[in-house]
Amino acid sequence: MRSVIYEGIHDIQVKDLPVPQANTQDIVVRVMRNGICGSDLHAYNLGGDEIGILKGSQIGHEFVGVVTEVGQSVQGIETGDHVFVNPSLAKGSTSQLAMAGGLSQYNLIQNARLDWNVFKLPSTLSFDRAVVTEPYAVGIHGKNLLNPRAGQKFVIFGAGPVGLASASGLLEQGISDVAVVDIDQQRLAFAKKLGAQVINVQSEDLHTALIRLFGTGHGLMDDDRIGADAYIDCVGLPEYMTDFINWGKFGAKFVVVALGATPVTYKPQFLAMNELSFLGSAIYTAADIKEAIHNITNLDNHFPEIVSAHYPLEQTQAAFERANTDKEAVKVVIDVND
Structure with missing residues (x-):
């Protein structure tokens, strides 16, 4: 699979990595969309150590996709499900939030639990709308406090x-x-x-x-x-x-x-x-995520239209430059698989 790796200031590279395999408690998600976040740009411009993005790590945390493998002990989640993944709980520790692997074509979600770190999306909801779930949940958590x-x-x-x-x-x-x-x-x-x-x-x-x-x-x-x-x-x-x-x-x-x-x-x-x-206000709760998903499914809601541009995975460097310099681009999205 292809994966975006953070190597330092203004240095992100797309590399080949093995496709992950699920253990009994895990799932694997084929990532479809991943949004570029302000924290990603902080690491890109100033270095990632202070915000938990380390050199050599897989990055991306605003992602949605399709479940391709489910561990034997996982309940309520099936292959083919469209999902949003809570990145703060994707890798077993909140310290891994910004290195959740959303810019990898396949992503291992550890200790997968429905409505805890994995949230089902309606199969009729486009990934282009669903990709804003993570920043939407951040804003919703702020107001819900x-x-x-x-x-x-x-x-x-x-x-x-x-x-x-x-x-x-x-x-x-x-x-x-x-x-x-x-x-x-x-x-x-x-x-x-x-x-x-x-x-x-x-x-x-x-x-x-x-x-x-x-x-x-x-x-x-x-x-x-x-x-x-x-x-x-x-x-x-x-x-x-x-x-x-x-x-x-x-x-x-x-x-x-x-x-x-x-x-x-x-x-x-x-x-x-x-x-x-x-x-x-830090990150979000399961209730905030569910509220975000509910709001996004309302097709009269204009918030998902913040997505300003799409780039293929191989052009992630150009996408970061666009997000970094074009103030008219509110949200730049990588089409990780398409």
Whole structure:
């Protein structure tokens, strides 16, 4: 089989490897589609050690495919099943998430268990739509940590795949007051297509725009603050956190999804006085994955249209360059087998 191997900064190679064979607890998946993720690009540009992508490893973790072999002890999964695989549990350890092997034509899934690390897809669902399940689940997990309810107002920072996923997840569950903040007009246009309200902070003051959309709320000292109930950060800019401390109304929440690396400084007194909350969001649960799959099967849902380009496996290097440099390409996908 052919497999993409990470060899270092700007060095990924397609090599021949043996086709894996399933042990009694495992399955083998013929991978059909794999999306390129921001963490893949981090390794490509800056090195992979700090995010768990090691030299010489098989990479790719946003993948869907068809089961070709099932171990004798595996229950509920059959050859021919169309599946999404939770990459954080594909190789027995969450530390292997980014090296889950989604850019290999055949992938061994260890200790396969239905609705734990393997999730069935409808056979009628195209792989072109299903390939967005992983980033969709990331965004859905971020919003689900907030236990969102109808009537609440949400601000999402970032119109990349995960920010758009959070927005879509909220809108699909019937929450209409969702604003997406970004500087890219094309991506904001897509957010608007999903049904979100949009703010381009290159052309509009953020504070003014949020007051316009959501009105004011109040702090403990009865000072006017932004009327939004919750914020989901899919960008990682420190100013969005400090703005939340300065502007968030009493009881507001802020979910950190983005892997920002810059330290953030704020006065804890305002966090305490207004009972503000910071929540970290990592990967997803089985419930988040099932919600993502359910949403994708709704053909009126535009979120899967984030896929901007397809490349064959042998052109993975070119695909990485496209994802790395073309800001209009929201999600680049490798057709691993076709």
